Amino acid sequence: MATLRHFADFALGSLRIVTRGNALYWLWVSGLLVLIAVGACFYVGQLDTGLIATNMRDQVSWAFYIGNFTFLVGVAAAAVLLVIPAYVYNWKPIKEVVILGELLAIASIAMCGLFVTVDIGRPERFWHLIPGLGLLNVPNSLLAWDVIVLNGYLVLNFVIVTYLLFSLYRGRVPNKKVFLPLVLFSIPAAIAIHTVTAFLYNGLPARPFWNASILAPRFIASALCSGPAVLLILMQLLRRFTRFEIDDRAIWKVAELMAYAMAVNLFLLGAEVFKDVYSDTEHLVHMRYMFVGIGEHTAIVPWMWLSVICSLVAFLLFLVPKTRAHPVTLNLGCVLIWLGVYLEKGMGLVIPGLTPDTLGEIYEYSPSTTEVWIAAGIFSVGFLLFTLMVKVATPIMLGEFRVGGAPAGEASATPGGVTLAH
Amino acid sequence: MTQTLPNRREFLCSLAGCAAAATAAGCSDLTHTSWFRSRFREMSDDEKKQIVAGLEQEHTAKFGKPVEVGVEPPMQGVEFGYALDISRCIGCRKCVYACVEENNQSRDPQVHWIRVLEMDKDKGVDFAHANAYYEADKVPSEGHFYLPVQCQQCQNPPCVKSCPVGATWQEKDGIVVIDYDWCIGCRCCMSACPYGARHFNYAEPQIPAEQLNPKTHYLGNRPRMKGVVEKCTFCIQRVRNGRYPACVEVCPVGARKFGNLLDPDSEVRYVLEHKRVFVLKSELNTRPRFFYFYGL
Numbered sequence: 222m223a224t225l226r227h228f229a230d231f232a233l234g235s236l237r238i239v240t241r242g243n244a245l246y247w248l249w250v251s252g253l254l255v256l257i258a259v260g261a262c263f264y265v266g267q268l269d270t271g272l273i274a275t276n277m278r279d280q281v282s283w284a285f286y287i288g289n290f291t292f293l294v295g296v297a298a299a300a301v302l303l304v305i306p307a308y309v310y311n312w313k314p315i316k317e318v319v320i321l322g323e324l325l326a327i328a329s330i331a332m333c334g335l336f337v338t339v340d341i342g343r344p345e346r347f348w349h350l351i352p353g354l355g356l357l358n359v360p361n362s363l364l365a366w367d368v369i370v371l372n373g374y375l376v377l378n379f380v381i382v383t384y385l386l387f388s389l390y391r392g393r394v395p396n397k398k399v400f401l402p403l404v405l406f407s408i409p410a411a412i413a414i415h416t417v418t419a420f421l422y423n424g425l426p427a428r429p430f431w432n433a434s435i436l437a438p439r440f441i442a443s444a445l446c447s448g449p450a451v452l453l454i455l456m457q458l459l460r461r462f463t464r465f466e467i468d469d470r471a472i473w474k475v476a477e478l479m480a481y482a483m484a485v486n487l488f489l490l491g492a493e494v495f496k497d498v499y500s501d502t503e504h505l506v507h508m509r510y511m512f513v514g515i516g517e518h519t520a521i522v523p524w525m526w527l528s529v530i531c532s533l534v535a536f537l538l539f540l541v542p543k544t545r546a547h548p549v550t551l552n553l554g555c556v557l558i559w560l561g562v563y564l565e566k567g568m569g570l571v572i573p574g575l576t577p578d579t580l581g582e583i584y585e586y587s588p589s590t591t592e593v594w595i596a597a598g599i600f601s602v603g604f605l606l607f608t609l610m611v612k613v614a615t616p617i618m619l620g621e622f623r624v625g626g627a628p629a630g631e632a633s634a635t636p637g638g639v640t641l642a643h
Numbered sequence: 644m645t646q647t648l649p650n651r652r653e654f655l656c657s658l659a660g661c662a663a664a665a666t667a668a669g670c671s672d673l674t675h676t677s678w679f680r681s682r683f684r685e686m687s688d689d690e691k692k693q694i695v696a697g698l699e700q701e702h703t704a705k706f707g708k709p710v711e712v713g714v715e716p717p718m719q720g721v722e723f724g725y726a727l728d729i730s731r732c733i734g735c736r737k738c739v740y741a742c743v744e745e746n747n748q749s750r751d752p753q754v755h756w757i758r759v760l761e762m763d764k765d766k767g768v769d770f771a772h773a774n775a776y777y778e779a780d781k782v783p784s785e786g787h788f789y790l791p792v793q794c795q796q797c798q799n800p801p802c803v804k805s806c807p808v809g810a811t812w813q814e815k816d817g818i819v820v821i822d823y824d825w826c827i828g829c830r831c832c833m834s835a836c837p838y839g840a841r842h843f844n845y846a847e848p849q850i851p852a853e854q855l856n857p858k859t860h861y862l863g864n865r866p867r868m869k870g871v872v873e874k875c876t877f878c879i880q881r882v883r884n885g886r887y888p889a890c891v892e893v894c895p896v897g898a899r900k901f902g903n904l905l906d907p908d909s910e911v912r913y914v915l916e917h918k919r920v921f922v923l924k925s926e927l928n929t930r931p932r933f934f935y936f937y938g939l
Contacts, residue, residue: 272870
């Protein structure tokens with residue numbers, strides 16, 4: 222009963238925290254709310270007219286929405302990069318940011334769900350996917366598997382984070398026996414969500430651009446670049462605006478790990494390009510569409526080169542210890558890598574995979590106004606969710622938000638670092 | 644299993660309150676009865692009768708003429724097969740439009756189940772250089788031949804495998820069908836199909852009432868709704884009643900042959916026996932029931 226009462230207090234206290242903030246906070250939150258409202262209006266319009274409001278057509282039947290979904294699955298999976306050094310190698314400075322990584326995973330999965338929802342033609346028939354009520358076509362359908370692993374990952378992260386934060390809120394040291402197995406399980410789970418999402422494309426021999434066994438490893442490698450980039454920026458923001466102390470070594474370590482991931486990502490991309498270019502079969506046409514265009518169809522080409530350049534520059538910035546330690550080049554690298562992977566996974570995977578279509582037709586896709594605004598709305602939902610969660614989690618980790626309402630400076634948490642597990 | 648499971652429709656009806664609330668969000672037909680409809684494959688005969696009666700009423704009211712929705716099952720000992728003579732096809736696209744009229748495809752936006760590709764004679768069957776937008780009144784044009792493509796009714800259909808909700812399946816007579824009331828519109832099947840045979844209703848399909856073909860089948864040409872996928876069914880409403888598909892009938896040069904693969908005396912078996920046939924993209928192991936041949 223005490224637990225229940227504490228949880229009610231916890232929920233109420235959280236509500237109080239998120240409704241208090243300075244002008245900058247409210248500017249940010251209201252900006253996001255406006256974008257969400259605009260996106261919602263466009264979505265109502267899309268529901269009314271059908272997906273004709275997008276620029277998707279039979280030739281390119283998956284596009285911007287599914288690209289964003291794919292990218293965000295990667296971001297969600299990336300929490301794993303932080304969990305591995307923190308727990309497997311017991312590397313302390315990173316431990317406190319694991320919570321942030323898991324919060325990011327939750328927000329990302331929420332966005333994934335929304336992107337899939339806006340992409341499907343009959344969203345009100347969602348219940349057809351619920352086993353028992355409807356029919357979930359496992360083991361055959363990869364999308365069915367994706368539904369399972371993504372929801373499982375969402376629940377897993379939600380449970381871990383709630384448990385950790387609620388324990389800290391109650392001034393208790395989280396029980397390692399409870400959460401460590403869950404945290405360790407989240408590592409293969411993170412790999413699973415991105416692998417299954419890759420297989421969703423990979424398992425389609427009708428689309429030779431996707432039907433390459435290197436796809437799943439490439440997904441993992443690129444995810445390990447883009448996800449931590451967000452966290453690196455967030456860690457610095459927290460350090461600046463709160464009493465949160467994050468060891469420089471933690472930031473550099475994450476940056477170093479990202480550099481390795483980027484090297485692998487670029488290597489795999491190179492392997493892919495080599496195979497297609499040197500073989501010079503008819504399948505090269507998709508890569509040609511991507512990097513040089515076909516005839517007058519070149520809409521995607523500049524974006525793809527921008528992606529490659531961003532990734533290369535970011536790689537160099539993160540590779541050199543001096544530049545990855547310097548705040549300016551570090552953050553520049555984070556933005557570049559985010560942009561590079563976003564373009565690669567958001568557009569560079571889906572569009573060239575479907576262009577030309579299976580009968581050789583080239584329909585040049587670019588997102589419609591509706592698609593762009595709905596996507597902006599969904600990203601705003603994710604950012605808002607993440608902001609609110611971080612807003613609550615930060616004072617808990619700092620020991621400022623405690624059961625009974627008073628900050629408990631003496632408890633197990635010390636400013637500048639929560640001792641999750643000794 | 645002695646315990647009676649709550650009827651799905653009853654259960655969902657109890658949720659109708661939520662559905663009504665969601666209607667305000669702009670999804671006008673959410674509370675429409677089709678939302679509660681179970682999968683066609685799971686329906687009892689009674690249920691089918693009831694639902695078909697409701698559909699017929701609905702369409703009759705909408706189009707102002709009696710519409711019939713059939714549920715004819717596959718016939719015993721029948722597996723349909725198709726053969727198309729590339730050397731005869733002149734690319735007139737009569738099949739394309741006969742199909743649209745027979746199968747009630749949307750006129751606006753246009754949906755075509757058959758795509759005729761113009762190919763260069765000196766390149767052979769080569770999709771990379773195919774053109775689907777040639778001018779049909781100038782056919783056959785010098786140096787070109789024509790290759791119509793529609794659903795190949797694969798024996799190993801990648802689309803069926805990919806569907807997350809089992810809304811599409813292969814019937815005993817080989818026809819791959821879609822349950823329009825079960826499809827969620829995720830378009831996995833479209834990504835999976837190597838023949839571009841599947842088409843999505845990006846908007847509410849528009850068919851002028853006088854052009855509606857009132858003789859329909861639940862799994863075939865009954866009027867569809869926006870947000871679902873559709874495709875060629877070999878004219879299921881015709882062939883299960885012993886008729887030829889509309890495209891076979893309309894072809895002015897007799898390039899299209901159709902019949903029962905299990906009947907040694909059928910026309911399609913004659914073609915398999917006496918002509919050399921090939922299938923599209925055989926390397927993908929989809930094993931189409933749609934064969935191409937050079938009859939001349």
